[in-house]
Amino acid sequence: MTSHLLSWITFTPLIGAFVLLCLPKRAHDWIRWIALATTAITAGLVCLAFPLFRASESGFQLVERAMWIPQFNIQYLLGMDGISFPMVFLTALISIMACLGSLAHIRVKGGREKEYYFLFLLLETGIMGTFLALDLFLFYIFWEVVLVPMYFLIGIWGGPRKEYAAIKFFLYTLAGSLFMLLGILAVYFGSEPRTFDMTLLASMKYGLVFQKIVFLAFFLGFAIKVPIFPFHTWLPDAHVEAPTPISVILAGVLLKMGTYGFLRFSYPLFPDAARWFQPAMGVLAVIGIIYGGFVALAQTDFKKMVAYSSVSHMGFVLLGLAAMNADGFRGALLQMFSHGTITGGLFLLVGVLYDRAHTRDLNDFGGLGEKMPVYAGILIFFSLASLGLPGLSGFVSEFLTLLGSFQYSKLMTGLAAIGILLAATYLLYMIQRILLGKLNPKWSSLPDINYLELSTLVPLMIFILGIGLYPKIILDYMIPTLDGLLKTMGGAV
Amino acid sequence: MGPVESLKYFIPELIILCGAFGAFLLDFAVRNKRAVGIFSLFVMAAAAFAMKNPAGETLSLFYGFFHLDVFAHWFRIFALIAVSVTLMLAMDYPPLKNRYEGEFYGLFLFMAFALITVAAANNLLMIFLAVEFVSLLSYLLTGFLKHDPKAKEAAVKYLLFGSVCSGIMLYGISLLYGAAGSIELGHVWQTLxxxxxxALGTVGVLCFFAGLGFKISMAPFHMWAPDVYxxxxxxxxxxLTVGPKALGFAVFTRVLITVFSPSFAHWGVVLTALSMLTMTIGNLTAISQTNIKRFFAYSSIAQAGYILMGLAVFSPLGQNAVMIYLFAYLFTNLGAFAVVCLVEGASGKSNISDYAGLSERSPATAFFMTVFLLSLTGIPPLAGFIGKYYVFAAAIEGKAIALAVVAAxxxxxxxxxxxRIIRVMYLVPKAETQPTFGTSPLYPKIVLWLMSAGVVTLGLFPGYFIKLLFG
Known part of the structure; x- marks a missing residue:
């Protein structure tokens, strides 16, 4: 099994999905347990990679290579390095949490459970494949495979405006990825010998004009996914309408596919264009950070607030990428991981409250701190992590990105710091409106968080605290690869 | 090669021709008309077995009237698949049961004969005759349910529109003949x-655009398609959405390569513009359709636009793209129409609103339809994506960036x-009045399985297909 470990990681969820298809519709318990077991097995397989993965080396490891379409030199090529490993691990972790969260979700339990878990597992295969594929063609296929189950998951099990949100998400991302496909083809025809193989393409040199055009084509695909301002308008709709576990996957993992794309493809393939667009990227990042923060501040819908905070926090990832130095890259990749765990947790907490009160209107709550003390504690923990309290992972990553961007542009760093201030404002304001103040009598009988819900949150808290106190445990995996990337881009480490 | 020698390479055609007359005779003899359908399927199978891949060499049959090469071979296979699948769909199509069912199968065997000759036709006269043969049969089959006013209107419209376009093409052919003094494609090429x-070449090619553009529903010669479909x-x-269209593309490709390649600089731009126009008109009009057959009509116009990209670029890759795309489209569209037939059989109607809640009423049918629609959208790893990939690759390789962007x-x-269709099937709950699905008839179900197998294998293992088609 270890010889094809990455294939197993990618396709185990798919196997589970097909097992589900064979079960009768009414076998609810079986369906749930098989789905949960599949995500757990996948996570187990990811853990198997730890002893095999040599963290101190920068190249691709555990590579699997097979010719797939010889006429176009397209290969089935999977590999893992310090950029994809944390993302794969994050995917496995968030998938288990989301699957646990699905068990109790009202709309999922309401019906069509078999279809739900089938699509859920299909989605996991798509995401894993996206993070592991090293052949551009294969990458594009996995990238697109993610879209379809997501459309159904939002469209069938979503909130009141689910249909609009689902098709908007789908069309936005599809439009972006079609341009990316054109970019991929341009890279293919521009390479000598023609290949989609990332391990070879990274060492090829292209002219600046060509780089700029193709960089923009890729940018459209990735920017919509991240989402970078002004391509972010699908995000609030999709996040708010999606059922809780799917919002968790969306915010926790799917957004990272965009920034991962920059690190994996755009930067190594088009270093000159990346340098040329550096100021633009930085400006967009700062706009995202501040704009997202202000809009989050204005929300009265809890879930929408968290959704817009994602725009702001993903802006930090972009800022780190735009800095194009060692600290910036480290901060960006670490922020991708910690945003996944923190925002994933926040969406789960929104779900916990919504399942009880059936409303997400922040002004409707108040004084829940004494009714739901455990919930209050956890909510405060995640909020503090999100606003960057030292000792929790959000601080480390945002600090690193700011450290990186400071070396690039002091002005942008200063403006981005406003984002942290804003985060503190909207998060504390949210805590105030939900937990503090007078208790609304409507909620006098709300039960506190239960064990199932706790089991989805506690593992995330462990990672947030662990990385916050000792970031080296994860940075050790990232740094060699990121430094290697910087070196190929011609920058100083 | 003389006629007598040629005959041994003409066995599939002869089998189908004899089978067509046989079907008409059988129609007199048997009471259960389904037997005629099954007989026709056997004829098709026999013809398929008799077909041999010429593998590299070009056979010039009947003093050069037909060229049997690898290109023609695969379009002949294509035609056989299209006709066989249609026969299977027709066997469980209720409105046909009332009258003349046997003749329908017989006519379709003639159609098969016409199509496989089109693929190999290699001089101006033969091309015109074969294309007209296909057209006449198409008019006839469109109006086959002669008591249905819509069918009557469609057939007349189709006939009038088709006649004008054929007339224009014939005029172009006469110009070429006048200039070259020969109907041989090679001589015409020499002259041009x-x-x-x-200038003459440009006029000639434009006339062909009208005649063949009509067959492949290229804008602005697409107006007949929605009503007829x-x-x-x-x-x-x-x-109609696959058969005549694919063969139209086959002739188009052959004519452009063997006759008009010298004046590519003139018509390349025109074809690029027409390709953009076709896909845009098709897509924008499809959005507001309420009838599923009209919907697929516009979708097929748009798909024709994508396929034209391959010809507009006119590179070897582009020509391959045309064929790969057509095969992907064949599996996908016939599969989707199998679903349309099933739903029409169950509810008697073909409005998009009749698909509401299909995922609950018949999960398997809805699932298959989703696979076909995703393939038409071009989502990997399905056949439609491979087609899209090919035409995009051809456009990028040919540096036709504007075309590629418009297509994207x-x-x-x-x-x-x-x-929209997927939404109706999965997201819209079923209406109370909608009939439940009984057990689906056998033949459309077989078609569903076969076509979806085609869509998935072509999507997952395109390398095998590419090798098969182009060596």
Missing amino acids: RSPSMS EGAPTPVTAF VNSAVAAYYYF
Whole structure:
């Protein structure tokens, strides 16, 4: 099994999905347990990679290579390095949490459970494949495979405006990825010998004009996914309408596919264009950070607030990428991981409250701190992590990105710091409106968080605290690869 | 090669021709007309077995009237698949049961004969005759349910429109013949190579655009398609969206390569513009359709636009793209029409609103339809994506960036309306009045399985197909 470990990681969820298809519709318990077991097995397989993965080396490891379409030199090529490993691990972790969260979700339990878990597992295969594929063609296929189950998951099990949100998400991302496909083809025809193989393409040199055009084509695909301002308008709709576990996957993992794309493809393939667009990227990042923060501040819908905070926090990832130095890259990749765990947790907490009160209107709550003390504690923990309290992972990553961007542009760093201030404002304001103040009598009988819900949150808290106190445990995996990337881009480490 | 020698390479055609007459005779003899359908399927199978891949060499049959090469071979296979699937769909199509069912099968065997000759036709006269043969049979089959006013209207419209376009093409052929003094494609090519003939070549190619553009529903010669597709019996619609269209592309490719390649600089731009126009018109009009057959009509116009990209670029890769795309489209569209036939059989109607809640009423049918729609959208790893990939690759390789960008935007628009159907099937709850699905009839179900197998294998293992088709 270890010889094809990455294939197993990618396709185990798919196997589970097909097992589900064979079960009768009414076998609810079986369906749930098989789905949960599949995500757990996948996570187990990811853990198997730890002893095999040599963290101190920068190249691709555990590579699997097979010719797939010889006429176009397209290969089935999977590999893992310090950029994809944390993302794969994050995917496995968030998938288990989301699957646990699905068990109790009202709309999922309401019906069509078999279809739900089938699509859920299909989605996991798509995401894993996206993070592991090293052949551009294969990458594009996995990238697109993610879209379809997501459309159904939002469209069938979503909130009141689910249909609009689902098709908007789908069309936005599809439009972006079609341009990316054109970019991929341009890279293919521009390479000598023609290949989609990332391990070879990274060492090829292209002219600046060509780089700029193709960089923009890729940018459209990735920017919509991240989402970078002004391509972010699908995000609030999709996040708010999606059922809780799917919002968790969306915010926790799917957004990272965009920034991962920059690190994996755009930067190594088009270093000159990346340098040329550096100021633009930085400006967009700062706009995202501040704009997202202000809009989050204005929300009265809890879930929408968290959704817009994602725009702001993903802006930090972009800022780190735009800095194009060692600290910036480290901060960006670490922020991708910690945003996944923190925002994933926040969406789960929104779900916990919504399942009880059936409303997400922040002004409707108040004084829940004494009714739901455990919930209050956890909510405060995640909020503090999100606003960057030292000792929790959000601080480390945002600090690193700011450290990186400071070396690039002091002005942008200063403006981005406003984002942290804003985060503190909207998060504390949210805590105030939900937990503090007078208790609304409507909620006098709300039960506190239960064990199932706790089991989805506690593992995330462990990672947030662990990385916050000792970031080296994860940075050790990232740094060699990121430094290697910087070196190929011609920058100083 | 003389006629007698040629005959041994002409066995599939002869089998089908004899089978067609046999079907008409059998129609007199048997009471259960389904037997005629099964007989026709056997004829098709026999013809398929008799077909041999010429593998590299070009056989010039009947003093050069037909050229049997690898290109023609695969279009002949294509035609056989299209006709066989249509026969299977027709066997469980209720409206046909009332009258003349046996003749329908017989006519379709003639259609098969016409199509496989089109693929190999290699001089101006033969091309015109074969294309007209296909057209006449198409008019006839469109109006086959002669008591249905929509079918009647469709057939007349089709006939009038088709006649004008054929007339224009014939005029172009007469010009070429006048200049070259020969109907041999090679001679015409020689003549058009001289610079003084370039204007004539341009006029000639434009005339062919009209005649063949009509067959492949290229804008602005697409107007007939929606009415005809809506009015024709559903199995015939299924056939019209792939059969004549693919063969139109086959002739188009052959004519452009063997006759008009010297004046590519003149018509390349025109074809690029027409390709953009076709896909845009098709996509924008498809959005607002309420009838599923009309919907697929516009979708097929848009798809023709994508396929034209391959010809507009006119590179070897582009020509391969045409064929790969057509095969992907064949599996996908016939599969989708099998679903249309099933739903029409169960509810008697073909409005998009009749698909509401299909995922609950018949999960398997809805699932298959989703696979086909995703393939039409071009989502990997399905056949439609490989087709899209090919035409995009051809466009990028040919540096036709504008064309590629227009096609990309169009694909996103197309996704919107293909997902409209998916939305209706999965997201809209079923209405109370809608009939439940009984057990589906056998033949459309076989078609569903076969076509979806085709869609998935072509999507997952395109390398095998590419090797098969182009060596």
